Amino acid sequence: MQVATPIVKDLVFVGGGHTHAIVLRKFGMNPLPGVRLTLITNLVDTPYSGMLPCHISGLYDFDESHIDLRPLSRFANCQLLMDRAVAIDVANQQVICAHHPPVAFDVLSIDTGSTPATVAVPGAQEYAIPAKPVPDLLKAWAGFLEEVQHSAPGPISFAVVGGGVGGVELTLNMQMRLWHLLDELGRSRDDLTIHLFHRGEEIANGRNRSTRKLLHRRFVERGVQLHLQESVCAIEPVGDDQRRVRCESGLVVECDRVFWVTNASSPGWIQGSGLATDDDGFLLVKDTLQSCSHPHVFAAGDVATMQNHPRPKAGVFAVRQGPPLFHNLQAYLKREPLQPFAPQKQYLNIIDTGDGSAIASRGPFTFESKLMRAWKNRIDRKFMSLFSAFPDMGAESPSRGQPEIAAAPAPSMYCAGCGSKVGSDVLRRALARLAISPTSLKKGGNNLTVGSQTDHVLVGLASPDDAAVVRVPPGKLMVHTVDFFNALVDDPFVFGQIVVKHCLNDLYAMGAEPQTVLAIATLPHATTDKQTETLFHLLSGVQKALMATQTPLVGGHTTEGEQLALGLACNGLVEESALLPKGGMQPGEALILTQPLGTGTLFAADMQKKAKGRWIENAIAHMIQPSATAMQVFRQHGVTACTDVTGFGLLGHLLEMVEAAQVAVSLELTNLPLLEGAMNTLQQGLVSSLQPQNLQAARALANAAAYAQRPDYPILFDPQTAGGLLATVPSDRATDCVAQLRDRGYPAATRIGTVQPFRAAQPPITIEAW
The missing domain is CATH 3.50.50.60 (FAD/NAD(P)-binding domain)
Structure with a gap:
């Protein structure tokens, strides 16, 4: 079977400055097969310095004056890691992040801009x-x-x-x-x-x-x-x-x-990196934009000083460095000659005065006019359009015919005779980086044994074998669930956390406490080093999410495939009297949803590069929030039934509860909590591929025709990933329950309806809206 070129090199970008924005767009136009791109930035919206003053004055809105790095990263096929770099380990070729595991690189490019200078003035x-x-x-x-x-x-x-x-x-x-x-x-x-x-x-x-x-x-x-x-x-x-x-x-x-507004300085972590710097602590680079001390490290923008061509820290120079940086990064990866770059000595400088006019200067000459402001506006808008209007790079991509990068033998053909298994070396090395040291791995296999050893795990971390063995306490029921899906985000660390939240929700919805987890992961084709890096980040995300519940990952399996995927088989325990089946709700009870809706439409838009980065980052924050505390709150308020809202959408899962309990529901459409941006993408007609099937649940609506044209109606059918819990509690306890949920970290928790008596021969769900 012919597969995509395996990953053999990692090019990591630290910072989403102007130069890197240009470079990423050019990589989208001219990708290098075999090179994995990763952008590490703590800002998904990077301000464009040329328009920032007029954003302050109110002439430009936020989106007009900021580069959204998420659709740009999508276009460039670049992993986007939302985090802050805190150090560079040059010796081990790793970027140390505030919240992610260390990120390995073969080639590194830095464009973080400057930071506020340390202010010694008291106060x-x-x-x-x-x-x-x-x-x-x-x-x-x-x-x-x-x-x-x-x-x-x-x-x-x-x-x-x-x-x-x-x-x-x-x-x-x-x-x-x-x-x-x-x-x-x-x-x-x-x-x-x-x-x-x-x-x-x-x-x-x-x-x-x-x-x-x-x-x-x-x-x-x-x-x-x-x-x-x-x-x-x-x-x-x-x-x-x-x-x-x-x-x-x-x-x-x-x-x-x-x-x-005084002079800024370089990031503090630059000084401790071992990279060459100038007297002010900025990275010192050659004419090729390579570090003067480490040729596999590049830097541009305000964070860098060109050794032979020092220039003021100005956006115009950062923009001009984009094309030469792109050329030299590609040339370095392809082992071709690099080209020197010399910035211009004189340049046009335009100062916005805020009143529709601008002062332009070049050399000894100065001009002021409204025409200069209009010209600058045209230049700035043309530049910003580069990062919102992307060409179609389908089958006719300019990358066709590009030479592939090869650092080690990597087959372009993969057989299925081994079951597409990943080699044991990848597993051993990934587990070692996680500080997990199983005494052995199954010979010739690739079983995973990760997590906290607990008394109920008899065969697991301490003594891996063909299968895990777990003790079930007497008098307990065991609840089983499994789910598996392809990565919907390109950050393996975050994806691992999303999958844990999504899969454990089934246990919480049944009233169970998680006991053990098994994993199956599909890793993209790559060299051993690159697969190890991917698996390490994926399992780090899984481990982080499981630590909050003290649930061990006791085993698993890994395979190779076209794209990253992860599934979990989860087991939980519950007293029979505490089991929460869907059919437990009673008339008069309140229906409460813990999390806003909209992941389906937002990620459909994200795939088409039409979702704003801040919408996706906000959605992810909800998608990785554990549901354990929410279930504790529901327990304290007499929960009678529960489910989690996932692929069938709110209406589909609510219908399952209604049919199981033989009741009806009045659903408050205007009270539904929505993720930021979800209404915007729905109005553009951007919906998940599962949405048409979910529309079949409309048969359960008594008054669908009256509301089908409302802009918020489609959200009822929007499939969710790692969605919230939907539960019923007695009506007299609903207000306190919602208040406590919000106080415990679920700010969107909302009462969305009321359980009604069963109505024979009538659709069971009625929409209410004001």
Whole structure:
């Protein structure tokens, strides 16, 4: 059987900056067979510096001014790991992450941008708002705007510390946004006072003289109070809401907010990496954008300094580094000559003034006009369109004919005579990295033995054999369930956690406590090293999710295939009197759902690169949240019946409960909790392939015709992965039950209906909506 080229090399990107965004798009256009791409970033929406000031002013919305890395990663066939790099182990070629297991690389590229410089000024860290990280700045700015909007008329003031180009542009655009808000509120613009503190004699140092003079004139005309040649020595609180700025000269200014826009620095973990750096701690790179000390490490953007061509930390240089970085990464992987890159010495710099005009400078020349702003808008929108309008890269992909990467013999043909088994070496090495050391593995086989050894496991971790042996306590019932599915996310560590949540939900829905788990995993074709890496991350995710329940993974099996897949066979124990069959609900009881709906439509959209990254990350946060605590809460409130909402959708699983109990239900459609973005994707007609089959459950609706055209109607049939629990409790305890669920970490928990008496010859479910 012909299969895809096996994975033989790992190219890992740390950071989702402008340069990496361009490189990923180019890899999507020109992939390298045999190379696995991985992007590690803690921001799924990376701000585009060219549009950020005008996002502050309100000209651009969030999506217009941010690059969504999830659809871009989909296009590039790149694994997206949402995490923060905290170290680079160059010797062992691993990226150390805050929450993921170490990520191995053959080639590494770093584009994390800069970070806020360590502020030694007393009070600045506590009472000032730094310009980076940008998400924190935007959150603080939104809070300030909301405070102004809801405050009583009166004076408003803020200060900006730092009069470089960044501070100047931020000040002008913040002023314009607040002026517009005051206009909307019917208040005077004179209510606003702005202070700019700068150590230098002139603002916008680094720009030509005419630009500095023009900006100074604009600041004076717009009433910004300039405090030049002033060094801020302290930021102090004044009551609950005010700040006091103290300068070395003795100047003291009080204001509502202080924004800190001084020079940034390199990430702290760079200094301890062993990679060559400049005097300021930024990565030092050659003309090829390779590290001066480690040729298999590349760097670009603000985090890097070109040894022979130092340039200011500006977005224009990061963008220009995209094509040469892409070329040299591919050339290095293909063992071809790399090409040097020399950035331009002069470049066009455009400063948005927030009022529809812009100041452009190049060399000694300066221009200001609305046409310049319009031109910049056209340039920025064209650039951003690269990351939202992707070409169809189907059978005619430019990658056809590309040379494959080969570091070790890897067959392109795989037989099924071995049952597509993964070799025992992969298992042994993956288990060793998990700090699991079974005394032996079945000779010639590949049984997994991972997890916490417990008294009821007789044959498992301590003494692996042909099968696990588990003691069942007397008087207990054993509950069995199994499920298996292909990876719906490209992060094996997260996928492992999703599968555990999904599979254990069946046990919780029956009232059982998990006892043991068996796994079967399908690993993509790859070299031994690469399969070990994949299995290690997959089992790390499984292990993390199982640790919360103290449930051991006692065995399993691994196979090879076209794509990553995982299944779990789970066993649980329950007292017969505590068993929760679907048919236990009674008329008058309340129906409660613990988790929002929408994974089916969202991941259908994700496959088509039409889901926003923040929607998927929010969905994943719900999909990996264990249900054990939710069942504890239901128990405390007299739960009578329960199921989990998965592939059949809410209506399909509710119908199973209704038919088993021979009751009816009034379902509150408008009360259904929905995942962020689910309504948007449903309205685009983006639904799961299982949705048409689930629509058959509409036969159970007494008034489907009255609601079938509502935009929220399709969510009833949306299939869920790792969905929530659906349970009934006595109505007089429902309010307290929902409140406790939300307090215990299920913020979307909602009462969605009421059980009614059975109605003969009528569909059992009635929609209610207001």
